[in-house]
Amino acid sequence: MSALFEPYALRSLTIPNRIWMAPMCQYSAAPEGPEAGVATDWHFAHYAARATGGTGLILLEATAVSPEGRISPYDLGIWNDQQAEALGRITDFLKAQGTTPGIQIAHSGRKGSTDRPWKGGAPVGPDAHGWQPLGPSPVAFAEDHPVPTELTTDEIQQTVAQFADAARRALDAGFQVAEIHGAHGYLIGEFLSPHSNKRTDAYGGSFENRTRFALEVVDAVRAVWPDHLPLFFRISATDWLEENGWTADDTVRFAAHLKEHGVDLLDVSTGGNASGVRIPVAPGYQVPFAARVKNETGLPVAAVGLITEPEHAEKILANGEADAVLLGRELLRHPYWARHAARELGAEVVAPVQYRRAA
Numbered sequence: 001m002s003a004l005f006e007p008y009a010l011r012s013l014t015i016p017n018r019i020w021m022a023p024m025c026q027y028s029a030a031p032e033g034p035e036a037g038v039a040t041d042w043h044f045a046h047y048a049a050r051a052t053g054g055t056g057l058i059l060l061e062a063t064a065v066s067p068e069g070r071i072s073p074y075d076l077g078i079w080n081d082q083q084a085e086a087l088g089r090i091t092d093f094l095k096a097q098g099t100t101p102g103i104q105i106a107h108s109g110r111k112g113s114t115d116r117p118w119k120g121g122a123p124v125g126p127d128a129h130g131w132q133p134l135g136p137s138p139v140a141f142a143e144d145h146p147v148p149t150e151l152t153t154d155e156i157q158q159t160v161a162q163f164a165d166a167a168r169r170a171l172d173a174g175f176q177v178a179e180i181h182g183a184h185g186y187l188i189g190e191f192l193s194p195h196s197n198k199r200t201d202a203y204g205g206s207f208e209n210r211t212r213f214a215l216e217v218v219d220a221v222r223a224v225w226p227d228h229l230p231l232f233f234r235i236s237a238t239d240w241l242e243e244n245g246w247t248a249d250d251t252v253r254f255a256a257h258l259k260e261h262g263v264d265l266l267d268v269s270t271g272g273n274a275s276g277v278r279i280p281v282a283p284g285y286q287v288p289f290a291a292r293v294k295n296e297t298g299l300p301v302a303a304v305g306l307i308t309e310p311e312h313a314e315k316i317l318a319n320g321e322a323d324a325v326l327l328g329r330e331l332l333r334h335p336y337w338a339r340h341a342a343r344e345l346g347a348e349v350v351a352p353v354q355y356r357r358a359a
Contacts, residue, residue, distance in 0.1 A: 037077025
């Protein structure tokens with residue numbers, strides 16, 4: 001049997017295959033008013049297509065725990081019940097197709113309040129639905145980004161509570177996997193890295209202090225997320241900096257702590273916290289980071305990054321480098337990638353009854 005199409009069990013949940021969809025923002029929600037952050041028909045159609053295409057697990061895009069936690073004013077949110085109710089329509093459909101619905105809950109931190117990518121992605125102000133970004137320290141992401149407002153310790157605790165509230169709403173909306181976004185230079189990742197965290201209090205300085213906020217979020221989410229459902233954490237395994245950054249060694253050390261705090265799988269990406277760095281991009285370039293975490297800590301991992309060919313994905317799993325693969329842009333190009341992969345690898349993905357005459 002193809003390793004790619006073996007079911008995967010975490011806690012009481014069984015995901016039908018190892019082809020998972022990585023979170024990718026759609027920048028397609030209303031920016032303000034009562035519909036702000038609410039999923040639209042675009043979101044439904046987008047995720048529904050990948051479910052009918054045979055994807056085993058779909059992780060919805062970075063969904064903000066607060067208005068200031070959005071990357072752009074057009075992102076999804078889960079800070080109110082109306083947003084959760086709209087997401088329930090999506091989870092119902094995904095489950096009906098046999099796909100496991102997951103959600104990435106997130107706070108953008110100092111990289112928030114930016115425009116949509118097809119509009120240039122530059123920071124925006126109040127005249128374009130923007131806001132003053134927040135961060136662990138008053139250090140801008142890049143020269144063209146504003147200096148964020150440093151979070152107070154009370155505000156840090158409020159943010160921890162926002163993550164817990166978001167997880168509670170996600171459960172009510174029907175999600176079966178929750179993923180905490182600690183990657184790509186957003187708020188949790190900003191606290192982790194000495195490149196962006198210059199604090200001198202209990203949340204800065206030492207490794208233990210810089211990881212404190214992340215672990216408090218994990219504990220708060222795990223406290224409201226049911227024991228029978230898995231919790232993921234997404235991390236950038238390296239800042240790709242030669243010095244004064246988050247490293248692969250840090251990731252391995254931190255992964256062991258995440259495992260102790262109830263995280264079931266580490267979603268391993270890289271970069272995003274430092275502007276202007278050189279990243280050696282190539283097919284599977286991030287897989288070795290995932291493999292190292294898996295081999296040295298025993299924590300299950302998912303690999304991501306330019307994985308486009310079924311044979312490559314199969315090899316990653318067969319070699320024990322990861323427990324699942326996450327596809328990003330490839331699933332934007334090919335919503336039915338899983339069905340094509342099954343045909344190439346001699347496996348099967350059961351089609352919706354409406355399509356079986358084309359099998």
